[in-house]
Amino acid sequence: MSTAEETAGGEVQPWAEVTPDAARRLLLAAVEAFAERGYHATTTRDIAGRAGMSPAALYIHYKTKEELLHRISRIGHEKALDILRTAARGEGSPTERLADAVSSFVRWHAGGRTTARVVQYELDSLGPEARAEIVGLRKQVNAEVRGIIEDGVRTGEFDVPDVHGTTLAVLSLCIDVARWFNVNGPRTPEEIGDLYADLVLRMVGAKDAGSRS
Amino acid sequence: MSTAEETAGGEVQPWAEVTPDAARRLLLAAVEAFAERGYHATTTRDIAGRAGMSPAALYIHYKTKEELLHRISRIGHEKALDILRTAARGEGSPTERLADAVSSFVRWHAGGRTTARVVQYELDSLGPEARAEIVGLRKQVNAEVRGIIEDGVRTGEFDVPDVHGTTLAVLSLCIDVARWFNVNGPRTPEEIGDLYADLVLRMVGAKDAGSRS
DNA sequence: GAGGTCGCTAAGCGCTCGCTCACCCTTGCC
């Protein structure tokens, strides 16, 4: 279940759960295409071509093009939520848990940029019922981060006048990494994760911000 | 030139420079449609319909659908750059200028969310030469923010180990407001602007962060 | 080796897309 494979590049591949091999190849091709061009600019012929199949093969494994996006979005959000939960429910202080959560969340958005892009920016391309499901997952993501911040405020480690707004800002900062991160750029996902963990600790007024490098 | 009109809602309307009246109406309709559905999911029939014209009228004023996006993107980026420049070249301390820059930049992204969404998220829908032009404008935006941060580091007001990375994070934080801001939500653009200015001052280690409410 | 099933393909249907073209109505100038 939680045994996700990792490549040398560090990109997590949680697609092992997509079971017929052809269905997984199609889904991977769709992730690439959606991330490059966007959902609406991607054709079913393009997806099938990338997977080395004819256009009709897509409809054996998926009912519509939108079902592909829905599957990608749900699996991606579940993975993101899993990452945050692991960090949020760890054993350290709120400061340590927030730094963990931010750095791992950012690593996922940077390292798995293609997946994260689709997951975070194609929500509006889903139909109403599929979008409602994904919005529910996002609320859980939000609640995990807010929980850590509230813990830190309770213990006195953090100084946060606006918990709700700060939660929003922290998540927004992490998510937007998927928009600008460049694999061929000067920074690794790990470096961005460390930098962002430090910046977020500063945002919440953590007392040892900056001393964790 | 710089006499942009403002509505009661606070949304800046810098489209006065688009001269034939019909051309401006079409451009405004396109901004709305692109922001709602995305560039690729918007049809020329939809744009013309919103402007109260027949589909063919669009091609009297614009050569292609892409030219519409290009015009919107250029005007929007120039406005954003103008806002940042005004704040960056003000008279106060780096702390005051950074707070000004962030709060006004965020107000623009929140208040003019429809425009900002198109400007910030449809870059990849442009062709190569148009995209190159816009990327140049973005570099200037980046340079303005980096300039303020470098000033603060020089005067000792800021404590920033990684100026380049922090600049990226600050801009990213502001830009992503256009993705999640909801006009019917609980916060006004002004409130978000103030909150974000405080958060950014904390990120750069400004000495009076939080004392500016 | 006959028959059923499954994964896949070639061909193409119905539709909508971006865009064009022949033509019209209003306006201003002589």
Added chain:
DNA sequence: GGCAAGGGTGAGCGAGCGCTTAGCGACCTC
């Protein structure tokens, strides 16, 4: 009034879209 110019329309072209269907070959079962 004649008439050129320019903003606008209705109809429609060629192309490409998402998706369907008839059929084919490889494989399992008996």
